[in-house]
Amino acid sequence: MAQGRKGQLNYRCPRCLMREIDMDMLYDRDKAEYYCLRCSFTGDEREVLRLNAQFREKYRARTVRITEF
């Protein structure tokens, strides 16, 4: 197996993020995938981005500018 390294962008594990743990992933160049040292997640960049988008969905007001308080 290849040595794990930090990726170009330092992605956190999207599964750990779901439970609000910031867990840096390592990148396996041979398999072109990220993997988590904590929760066994593996996935390519597209999968990470898909799950990150899912994480953001809980913020239903994330695009709303609120001006009345």
Add this chain to the structure above:
Amino acid sequence: MAAFYVNIVHRPEMVPEYLQKEAEQGKVEDLTRRAVLQESLDIFRTQQQIAHANGLRTTVQMTYASLFNAEAVALAQEHHARFGDEIGLTFLGLQCAEFREKFKSKELAIWLFALDDKRRIVDELFGKFFEVFGFYPTSTGSYYMDAELVNYIKSRYPQVKAAVATCWEEGPKAYWNANNSWYTLLDGGPWNPWIPSKRNIHCPASDEADDIGLVAIPHLSRDLMAVFDGPGSYYGTHPQNILRGMAYEGRELPYFQNLVDQYRALAKYNRGYAYNMMFVGPGWMSKSGRWEADYAFLLKSYQEGLAYYGELKQQGLLQDLTMSEFADVYRQGRPYSRPECALWRDILYGSRRQMFWYADPAMRLCLDMNQGGALVDLRPYAAKLLRPCGVGTKANQDASYPFLVQSLYRAGYFTHYAGEGAVKSCKIGHGGEQVDLCACRTQASFSEAGDTRIVTLEPVTIEFEAFSVRVQSEFRLTEGSGEVEIIRRVLDSTRPDAELTIDEYITACYGTTEYPEDLTGVRLSLQSGSASEAIDYAYQCREAELADVQCVEAVIPPVDTRLSLRADGAASGYFREGFAFSPMYTLGIKKTLRGQGELRTWLKVAKAS
């Protein structure tokens, strides 16, 4: 007109831990790595440039390392002369080659050193600052400044008037969020500036004799709802923290402006005063990006954040002060007893939820309107606990101020399983039926009558099998009383002859984390005329009740606190001991009525000894 004060703080942190860790990938530690020192200084310069371009003044908090860097010192002096920035001194960013050589320690948190070491470090930093600038700083700070540390600073450098003293609710949640590696266990303080007690930095001072001698400001202004149930470092006036929490879409984060505007709106509850603090360390603007965010996004978020403050200043809606200037303004005409209030609303999750936060020298509390106004957090500031932290102390890393109620750490209102969780609420009963107001979502409004702050909840409808009643709750907090007056009003009933019970209760414990503490020795008691009942807690499920109660109380020796309930008329009182699988104690007051009526009770926290 309302005043909105903003402190913008920058620090030339020559060896920020994040940047250093990144540069170290595949290499051994080197605190003098030139690339890191240069990048850090470039970031500091960029941050200052953005602030000044938006017409904002800053407080430059010099780190120990930066005092050895001629370029950093020259920049601070130039910006002080040109823009009126303040030059202060921070205990963040301690680690550098000079510190390592002098103190032989890799410790990075000032509050976690042994007290003797804290004193030596204070003298070294203040001495070096004087050597470089020819004067002593009047503002200082760290993520946390314990009272013992600040008392020493004040004894040696009495001119210090402001300090960044804590990060709001950065405790077990922050630790968990950082994969159990970030030791800022600092829960329990105020969210907005305060004058701390000499005995414990978290507690607002009661009077001049208790005044620690400086104005404390929080490290960032945090979302008072999102951070109660989430990591502090996702939701605050720190644009890159918002990127960390991913509270954006595309590259837009309106949440930052929403947060600032909600803080501005807190002027309504605080006699026209509102406050914000922004303090982004250089590690958050690394050229190689931070987690998912590339440098361009990190920079954009910071530029837009300061641009918004600049825009508000141009409109005359914001005053940018340095930390020391703010300390002077804050103290003007402010009595020690004045509370800090915030009726906070959800600006992130798309709900209508509200929480009401309150802090004064006697207590900090939070009411959750999603749970019918249940009290979900209670810190007994009246105890003014002496609780030193750092190496050689009992608390060691745990610098939090203890709670009696923290509903998220200790379950709160139970919707399943046996047992009870920590919460203060009220149950409305009829025959064998009972409804807890925790199950009745509502909305609140805020008003004032003289020195009493009033939170009035919209009535909720309780539906029994054969009829329904409408109940309204009101919380009254009178400045300096150390009590919360709670009124539960039955407004009407569809069956006016039906008997109702109102059971006002608090289920509590004590602690600083999610894990239970030993309740052995907590004393529960009841007083009614000449009759009384008392037990020492031993997990035996004992209960007692007396009619015409005068007082129900719990004395909790480990936190030196007396928690009591009293009523204004004929009512019965009770206490209930828990058991090992439900380590809680409950105090309550009950009243029976028909049709309309109310139960008025007072909750008090006091120092037990």
